[in-house]
Amino acid sequence: MKSAEDMVALFRQQGLKITPQRRAIFETLAEGAVHPSAEEVYRRVQEGLPDISRMTVYNTLRELVALGELVEVEDVSSSAMRYDTETGNHHHLFCLGCHALVDVDQSFEALELPQAAAAGYRIVRHQVTFYGYCPTCQKSNPR
Amino acid sequence: MKSAEDMVALFRQQGLKITPQRRAIFETLAEGAVHPSAEEVYRRVQEGLPDISRMTVYNTLRELVALGELVEVEDVSSSAMRYDTETGNHHHLFCLGCHALVDVDQSFEALELPQAAAAGYRIVRHQVTFYGYCPTCQKSNPR
DNA sequence: TTCCTTGCAAACAGTTTGCAGTCAT
DNA sequence: ATGACTGCAAACTGTTTGCAAGGAA
16 A cells, blocks of 8 residues: 555546545555555544544545455455555465455466466466464463 | 266255256356356356246355365456366466456466575465456457 | 234435535646 | 535445244255
């Protein structure tokens, strides 16, 4: 994630307006959790801006996704979308116990699908997700 | 996916009852699409059993997941869960254009996370998803 | 008979849409 | 001044829950 100021500049450059609400959302994203849900962003922004609407958060997140500054990530078994502030190519480590989602910077460049298996698809990217149990959940749920 | 008869046997063995609705769902899954959503299963079963309730489909799919005969898969950008009848280890090819989801039997055994990157997680499995455009969508959306 | 299953209706979560008033530029 | 933005309410989608009537064993 770029800094809040970068986001402000980007929005201006696109002819989009800078409101106190948007500024607060930028700041929350720049400082906050790595994979927040829309609801989490809303709650955090609300701490400093109690009257903000959930709507505005959704709108602004959507703009950021459209501008390529945020990437939507599926949250396995929770039905809520999460937003990834790291837009570069990276992978994920997901805890089956507590649903924590961690970035893995490792890049699996060598990972390629043989022509025969690609079924004529033009592949643009790939994403590896490792499923497991984080240290905390290993203790409370040993096996 | 095992055959419908196998599912019947498995349900009986678990003390679960075999109703016409459940039998129809088993048959639909055994013959049908590889990654249907609950709604798709519902619509297909409805063709032969017009009065079935969406509820019963959800219930039965949940039972099958609990018994390990079906695996839930996230549908990127659609918020609906899909059900994978192939429970073995395999990967996915997703079309960003039409949202088709195809199985890749290729196994990436060599794919391992270095100790240092695993952050203390105990990894139980990994899933690779390739994103791209299927042959049809390459034509209608060339780039 | 007994208990599980069905399916209706209602609740639910996350998200989107319509729109009047407000505000950044 | 003007057009974009905010935020309320309501709609919507996918799914779950409570419960009375029905059906498998």
